Amino acid sequence: MTTSQSDAIFSALADPTRRAILSLIGEHEELTAGEIAAHFDSLGRTAVSSHLRILRLAGLVAERRDGRFRHYSVTPTPADAVVAFLTSVYQNSLEQLASAVQDASAAGDTPLDRTEERSA
Amino acid sequence: MTTSQSDAIFSALADPTRRAILSLIGEHEELTAGEIAAHFDSLGRTAVSSHLRILRLAGLVAERRDGRFRHYSVTPTPADAVVAFLTSVYQNSLEQLASAVQDASAAGDTPLDRTEERSA
DNA sequence: AGCATGTGTGCGCAAGTGTTGACAGACAGA
DNA sequence: TCTGTCTGTCAACACTTGCGCACACATGCT
Numbered sequence A, B: 001m002t003t004s005q006s007d008a009i010f011s012a013l014a015d016p017t018r019r020a021i022l023s024l025i026g027e028h029e030e031l032t033a034g035e036i037a038a039h040f041d042s043l044g045r046t047a048v049s050s051h052l053r054i055l056r057l058a059g060l061v062a063e064r065r066d067g068r069f070r071h072y073s074v075t076p077t078p079a080d081a082v083v084a085f086l087t088s089v090y091q092n093s094l095e096q097l098a099s100a101v102q103d104a105s106a107a108g109d110t111p112l113d114r115t116e117e118r119s120a
Numbered sequence C: 001a002g003c004a005t006g007t008g009t010g011c012g013c014a015a016g017t018g019t020t021g022a023c024a025g026a027c028a029g030a
Numbered sequence D: 001t002c003t004g005t006c007t008g009t010c011a012a013c014a015c016t017t018g019c020g021c022a023c024a025c026a027t028g029c030t
Helices: A005-014 A016-027 A033-038 A045-057 A080-089 A094-107 A113-119 B005-014 B016-027 B033-038 B045-057 B080-089 B094-107 B113-119
Strands: A061-066 A069-074 B061-066 B069-074
Touching (some): A005 A016, A005 A045, A005 B016, A016 A045, A016 B005, A045 A069, B005 B016, B005 B045, B005 B080, B033 B045, B033 B069, B045 B069
Antiparallel strands (some): B061 B069
16 A cells, blocks of 8 residues: 555645645634535635545544534544654754754744735 | 645645655755655656655745856754644643654654655 | 767657546434 | 534546657767
8 A cells, every 4th residue: 555644645735725724624623525625716625525534544634424414523643743843854953953943832823824825 | 815824734744656756855964955856766857856845845945046056055944833733622732742843853763754665 | 070979958748637527425403 | 313513435537647650859979
């Protein structure tokens, strides 16, 4: 399988739409598939559904079925595989990364990815 | 366009081969394109060259030209865009992420991604 | 200059991926 | 039970991406 966990995660994250979806879900606690689709005019429900499926398979989002609704939430696990990879590559500047994360955290800063998409 | 910085980074990271290349370079300080290509039997030099181009455009690796050689090294900047994104999504479990990073660092653990690629 | 080496690029082909439209399943309410 | 709503899945299409081959460019050696 070319689809190891980290592979799935990075593939899932490769698509801007999926990152946007992930951010969107992250902002709220839970969102139904319909609510998510509603946020993206330029995207059909099927497309959103497909993306959600990929995100779910990658373990990035969790699905809670409630009647005919499906509520999606961001998986709390901070993507171990991603951390592992970053670790292997940025061994040297690891502390730098950690502090960068903490900086961002301290700043209360939320530089959403979606903002970039508007004017690249 | 669609190629904002984080877009380029995530796209670059989406490919297992590129992650492997990045890890490989990370292990050493600098590697020439030829040395990198030599590490991947199943890959031609042109493919490696293409990957290096993408990694360079994403700002993940730096190129130092020395005569007819080109030495590649991992860009020290720990991919700000990636951190920014993770921050936006995992706001809640951010500290968790930071500690995970530090954990991995402390463990001296280097769970390379490359191991996945063999079956591909 | 001539030749060999290191490396990137353009072209064409094969493979993977996203999007859409139509269909099917599950559930709530009348 | 019947209908409408919410959602996922399947098949088909267009688009993008990765790969190898041949070629071009730059550099170093003789």
